[in-house]
Amino acid sequence: MPSRDRQGPGARGWAIFAVASLGFLLSQFYRVSATVISPQLSQDLGLDVSGLGTLSAAFFYAFALSQIPLGLFLDRVGARRAVAALSLAGLAGAALFAGAQGLGQALAGRALLGVGMSCNLMGALALLAAWFPPGLFATLSGLLVSLGYVGNLLAATPLALMTQAWGWRWAFLAVAGLNVLQVAAFWLVVRDQPAGRGCPARLAKSPFAGLGEVLLRPAFWGICLGSFFRYGCFMALTGLWAGPYLITALSLGEVGAGNVLLALSVGHILALPLSGYISDTWLNSRKWAIAPSLFASALLTLALGLPGVQASPWLVGAVFTLIGLAAAPGQIMYAHVKELAPPERQGLAMTGINLFTMLGPAVVMQAVGLVMEGGAGGPGGLADPAGYWPAWWLMAGGLALAGAVYLFLPDRRPRGR
DSSP states (O other): OOOHHHHOOHHHHHHHHHHHHHHHHHHHHHHHTTTTTHHHHHHHHTOOHHHHHHHHHHHHHHHHHHHHHHHHHHHHHOHHHHHHHHHHHHHHHHHHHHTOOSHHHHHHHHHHHHHHTTTHHHHHHHHHHHHSOGGGHHHHHHHHHHHHTHHHHHTTHHHHHHHHHHOHHHHHHHHHHHHHHHHHHHHHHOOSSOTTOOOOGGGGSOTTTTHHHHHTOHHHHHHHHHHHHHHHHHHHIIIIIHHHIIIIISOOHHHHHHHHHHHHHHHHHHHHHHHHHHHHTTSOOSHHHHHHHHHHHHHHHHHTTOHHHHTOHHHHHHHHHHHHHHHGGGGHHHHHHHHHSOGGGHHHHHHHHHHHHHHHHHHHHHHHHHHTTTSOEETTEESOGGGGHHHHHHHHHHHHHHHHHHTTSOOOOGGGO
């Protein structure tokens, strides 16, 4: 029988790639959907700056905590069953959030959404590893994440327009309806691995076997730190605080803010597969694709506080677009940790990184809310652009620290394996 590398994934493999990408797209929408509707959330649910941070962080805390059992048992139950079952919880969370009448219901809905979306990326990466050649993993994972980030586009100008037309609750339910169709298609199309391949030997072992081998590697914790600040700062900005900053502090309005976030998402989407390809081919390196991007993200975050940038909507849009470009190489961290881990523990290593990836936004979102508490605020955010400087310094410092640590991590040469 021809090997999978030579035979290729076939039509089912690409169908699995498509339906898994749609699932990640919806996960991305739910993550950042609070940004452009933050004024309505503040008004309808009676939230202050700290309450907004807590509400948005609930998704990420629940998502992150779900990675602990998910990392141990994903390889045992299979991506198909894990993703489908958790997605049902996510649908219940979407309905609860759309009908929330207070902070408590909204928090429960966001938490259920976090649990429900917790396997959409890890399950998709597990399916990529099973259906596609290893040499394409970084490129295809970048393409998958790039397609998934179309969800950020939906949560920008389109969500702002839908909210103006229908209200945020019905707009949210419309996306949840699409989610129902995606879950049904996922269950019908996906198989955990190509026909004829036996059950992996690791499924017969304890899920805790080899755990220490991963946790005792310093490189694992260095990549965790990088992923924590890279994604934490990116999502804290685009998933919540960019909304109040653009809408209230810079007076761009909801559609104007949506347009800026749309430009950021387009830049990010274009850079994701390109950065994976550059890492696989031109640089032949993981470390030197990631470390410079962390330092660039730190400098661009500080640029948001410059009066010259704030005075021009075009410059604001350009800086946000560059932030999207600079954050893209961070997705290569999954390939980096996968290649440094023992083969039988790669699923655990990737979900371990994902735990810190999702803890990052939760912690940074709340930290930004706390450091901005003393400023003069409008509904849902600070009205004075200067009041955001503590947030910019907090995020830039974390990104610079992550970049400095990454310089000391072992590299991985994709073509040298």
